[in-house]
Amino acid sequence: MILGVDIDGTIKDTQRAAVEVHNRVLKRNVKLEDISDLYLDKAYGITPKEASRLWRKLEEEIYSLGVPLQHAAEVLNELVKQGHRVYFITARPGFPNVTQVTKEWLKKHGFPYTGDNLVMNAQDKARKAKELGVELFFEDAPSHIENLVKNNVPTVIVDAVYNRKMPKEIKRITDWRQVYALVEEHMNQNEA
Numbered sequence: 647m648i649l650g651v652d653i654d655g656t657i658k659d660t661q662r663a664a665v666e667v668h669n670r671v672l673k674r675n676v677k678l679e680d681i682s683d684l685y686l687d688k689a690y691g692i693t694p695k696e697a698s699r700l701w702r703k704l705e706e707e708i709y710s711l712g713v714p715l716q717h718a719a720e721v722l723n724e725l726v727k728q729g730h731r732v733y734f735i736t737a738r739p740g741f742p743n744v745t746q747v748t749k750e751w752l753k754k755h756g757f758p759y760t761g762d763n764l765v766m767n768a769q770d771k772a773r774k775a776k777e778l779g780v781e782l783f784f785e786d787a788p789s790h791i792e793n794l795v796k797n798n799v800p801t802v803i804v805d806a807v808y809n810r811k812m813p814k815e816i817k818r819i820t821d822w823r824q825v826y827a828l829v830e831e832h833m834n835q836n837e838a
Contacts, residue, residue, distance in 0.1 A: 647730045647731075647781045647782065647829060647832070647833055648730070648731045648733065648778060648779050648780050648781050648782075649722075649725065649730055649731065649732050649733070649780065649781070649782050649783070649784070649829070650733050650735045650771070650774075650775045650778065650780035650782070650783035650784065650799075651722065651732055651733065651734050651735065651783075651784045652734075652735060652736060652737075652771070652783075652784060652785045652786060652787070652790065652804075653734055653736040653738065653748065653752075654709075654736065654738070654786075654787075655684075655786035655787065655804065655806055656715070656718075656784050656785060656786045656804045657714055657715055657718040657719070657722070657734075657757065657784075657822075658712050658713070658714055658715065658718075658751070659712050659713055659714075659715060660708065660709070660712050661678065661681065661686075661806075662678055662712060662713075663708050663709075663711035663712030664686060664701075664704075664708045665677075665678050665681065665686070665689075666711065667704050667707055667708050667711065668686060668690060668700070668704070671700070671704065672690060674690060676689050676690060681807070682807050682808060683808055684786075684787055684788065684806075684808040684809075685697060686701075705738075705739075705744060706743055706744060706747055709738065709744060709747045709748060709751065710747045710750070710751060712751075713755075714755045714757070715804070715822060716821070716822065717821060717822035717823050718757075718822045719755055719756045719757045719758075720822075721822040721823060721825050721826065722757060722758050722822075723756065723757070723758050724826075725825070725826075725829060726758040730829065731763070732758050732763060733763050733764075733765060733778050733780065734748075734752065734757070734759065734763060734764045734765065735765045735768045735771055735774055735775065735778075735780075735783075736748065736764075736765065736766060736767075736768060737767065737768055737769055737771070737787075737790070738766055738767065739766070739767055740766035740767035744766070745764075745766050748764065748766065749764065752764070765778075770793065771783070771785070771790050771793065771794060771799075772793045772794045772796070772797035772799050773797070775794065775797075775799045776797070776799065780799060781800065781832065781836070782800050782801075782802065782828070782829065782832050783799050783800065783801045783802070784801075784802050784804055784819075784825070785801055785802075785803065785804065786803065786804045786805075786806045786808075786809055787809070788808065788809050788811075788812060791803055791809065791812055791816065792812075795816060800832060801816060801817075802816075802817045802818065802819055802825075802828055803816050803817065803818040803819070804818075804819055805818055805819060805820045
């Protein structure tokens with residue numbers, strides 16, 4: 647089976663790293679638990695445009711920091727051992743420095759990155775998933791989830807505060823170890 651896996655918020659706790667960096671740069675003390683949005687503009691009292699400019703300035707540092715979500719690397723490596731193919735499909739911009747930071751982070755944290763299974767700057771993840779033959783996609787961002795579902799790409803939500811209002815019928819995980827059962831279930835449905 648071919649799996650599509652987002653990075654930020656899906657296998658990596660990017661929001662924690664972003665809050666850390668933003669607090670330092672903006673000399674603030676925003677707490678992670680006080681943020682209920684995917685984006686940080688409201689939490690820091692800045693406009694979306696200011697937040698976007700600041701993110702662009704800080705993104706390389708934010709992307710290099712942060713820890714993997716618990717069990718994500720272990721589960722994805724086991725699935726690869728079982729014969730599944732994993733593509734990391736991210737909307738991160740494909741700038742050379744951001745691409746390099748992303749590759750280094752995946753390697754450093756033991757993800758099954760092979761050199762040819764990373765797709766950067768995927769603004770339309772559904773289109774990219776279809777091109778690659780992805781059979782199950784793991785995502786946290788509501789806008790990407792909506793687009794994947796609308797385009798009939800089987801999608802699993804990786805739970806986060808900001809995606810809990812998504813339709814209940816979309817499968818959801820709160821722990822990466824739940825993925826084994828979902829992959830098996832999806833394979834069985836396709837065989838039936």
